[in-house]
Every structure is written in structure tokens, then in C-alpha cells.
Amino acid sequence: MAVAVIMIGRILFTLKHTEATGRELETRFTTLFHNSSDEIYLADLKGNLMEVNQVTCETLGYSRQELLQKNFKDLKTPKYIDTVEPNLKKIIENGRHVYETEHVSKDGKVISLEVNSRVISYSGQEAIISIARETTERKHMERNILSAVIKAEEQERERISRDLHDGLGP
Numbered sequence: 001m002a003v004a005v006i007m008i009g010r011i012l013f014t015l016k017h018t019e020a021t022g023r024e025l026e027t028r029f030t031t032l033f034h035n036s037s038d039e040i041y042l043a044d045l046k047g048n049l050m051e052v053n054q055v056t057c058e059t060l061g062y063s064r065q066e067l068l069q070k071n072f073k074d075l076k077t078p079k080y081i082d083t084v085e086p087n088l089k090k091i092i093e094n095g096r097h098v099y100e101t102e103h104v105s106k107d108g109k110v111i112s113l114e115v116n117s118r119v120i121s122y123s124g125q126e127a128i129i130s131i132a133r134e135t136t137e138r139k140h141m142e143r144n145i146l147s148a149v150i151k152a153e154e155q156e157r158e159r160i161s162r163d164l165h166d167g168l169g170p
């Protein structure tokens with residue numbers, strides 16, 4: 001009888017310790033999830049959102065509850081809406097996929113993103129976790145650089161043309 005009581009005590013201690021460890025892990029995960037500088041989406045295999053982090057809500061201007069009622073298609077610009085199904089297919093077939101896309105915020109702002117998605121096991125079912133990094137500023141800088149390069153090339157062509165013209169005349 002005494003052995004049984006001791007064993008029950010050990011089992012209860014182990015359960016209490018395991019429960020505390022589980023709560024600590026959950027707290028750590030929640031802290032990381034909501035304090036990431038990137039948008040994080042958790043969706044089912046059809047693209048219906050199951051969870052989002054705080055950055056996603058702030059960037060898109062929706063509440064968490066509003067976003068959890070949406071599908072990836074609901075967030076896309078018209079230019080990218082037809083890419084949702086092929087991207088989901090690639091993610092499911094390959095287990096992961098990296099792609100570029102655009103989302104529209106609640107107030108209509110277009111946000112360029114690079115998305116890294118993979119299939120994970122979540123609550124006993126397969127789900128897709130996507131981490132999206134905003135590339136709007138980078139794309140703007142790339143356009144400015146390209147514009148400057150083109151302008152410099154045009155100026156150099158004009159200079160060469162002037163030099164040829166002026167040099168041949170005399």
C-alpha cells in the first residue's frame with residue numbers, strides 16, 4: 001500500500017512538472033509567434049486561415065477574428081488571385097514553396113511580399129504555415145536603381161552620339 005502511495009505521488013509530481021513545462025513552452029511559442037517582425041499565417045490545405053500573428057493584423061488592418069474568416073484568395077490583388085491554387089498545389093506536393101505575391105490591406109494598400117510556406121502537422125491535421133516578409137520598399141528601391149541605370153545608359157549614348165557627330169563634322 002505504501003509503495004502504491006509513493007508511486008501515485010511520483011506520477012502526480014511528473015504530471016504537474018509536465019503540465020508546467022507545457023505551459024512554459026506554450027508561452028514561449030506565443031511570445032515568438034506574436035513578436036515576429038514577419039507576418040505569419042497558419043492555414044488549412046485549402047487556404048482558409050486558421051491563425052495569424054499580431055504583425056499580420058497590424059499590416060493588413062484587420063482584427064484577428066476578421067482574418068480567421070478569410071481565405072488567402074481574399075487577401076490577394078487581382079494580379080495574384082489566380083496564383084493561390086497553383087501555389088497551394090506546389091506547397092502540398094513539395095512540402096514547401098517560396099513565392100512572391102501581393103496582399104491588399106483593409107484600407108486598399110498593396111503590399112508586396114515574399115512568402116515561404118511549408119506543410120506542418122498542427123493539432124493532428126496537416127496545415128500550411130507561411131512566413132511572409134514585406135518587399136514593398138525593396139521593390140521600390142530596385143525600380144529606382146533600374147531607372148537610374150537606364151537614365152545613365154541613355155545619357156552615355158547621347159554623349160557618344162554627340163562625340164561621333166562632332167568628331168566627324170570637322
